[in-house]
Amino acid sequence: MATLGELERSIMDLLWDADDALTANDLRDALAGGGTPGPALTTVLTVLSRLENKGFVSRDRDNRPHLYRAVMSRADHMAELMHEVLGSAPDHAAVLARFVGQVSNDDVASLRRMLDGAQPR
Amino acid sequence: MATLGELERSIMDLLWDADDALTANDLRDALAGGGTPGPALTTVLTVLSRLENKGFVSRDRDNRPHLYRAVMSRADHMAELMHEVLGSAPDHAAVLARFVGQVSNDDVASLRRMLDGAQPR
């Protein structure tokens, strides 16, 4: 999977946080935080096109202005990235051991719950 | 953390798989697989310098030729990458849920063992 640049990531974050689809203008406005001017609208559109090419964003061309939305949820995307990393190592168990050793207590609790799943306690 | 290019990753893999430190020549030889010529020695040295700058490789300058070794183990490196991904999302639990849902049975077993740890069954 391709890696995201800084602005690309910011835009994905906005799309992930939005409940429904956004327009390029919505994004440009959201990117203009505080006194900083933020990128030009065309810049946002260029990046959206690139994200569409990479398969991260889908675009509704029937609406005018076009509506953009994230193809995957952030959680799915991140989980896939983590999988990619894990899959690129031959010794999964060793990686997982280090990984688990470093996660916060909260995350350990989450993992435990998920693994226990349907099992009785 | 910076992301690795293709050759950079190949070299890291060789260093990770090696038990002790390697020379640039060792690496060039290892990279010349089969009939393919592989990169020039200077190419390997350039990449090693870049990896050193990124903090992935350490170099023993007292030896001649210099000895190169990975700063972290592959497992540590990968675990750190996974952490970085997880940390870049606000909702860890959601990411972990997707992640666990996609791992192989073997990996689930590994995780279970690690989480159970010292606990009685």
Place this chain on the structure above:
DNA sequence: CAAGTCTTCTACGGTTCGTAGAACACTTAT
């Protein structure tokens, strides 16, 4: 010292990313 080996310096071409103007397409109000 000479020859060979290793390292550093420098540099180029490809790719990605942020950036955005210019031109074109589309919508809407008059």
Place this chain on the structure above:
DNA sequence: ATAAGTGTTCTACGAACCGTAGAAGACTTG
């Protein structure tokens, strides 16, 4: 329908990163 406004596409540039490696310098060894 035509003009004004808004949105999209096309094109392009500079910075950064990566693979690539020659040329020149430093070091080792015979």
